[in-house]
Amino acid sequence: MVWRSLFLQASFNYERMQAVGWLYGILLD
Secondary structure (H helix, E strand, O other), X not given: OHHHHXXXXXXXXXXXXXXXXXXXXXXXX
């Protein structure tokens, strides 16, 4: 739920999308 809302917001904010993608990559790593 939380991640879904973040990605929905990211789709409207390119900079936020980059930040979320970076954080997501760090968490998975």
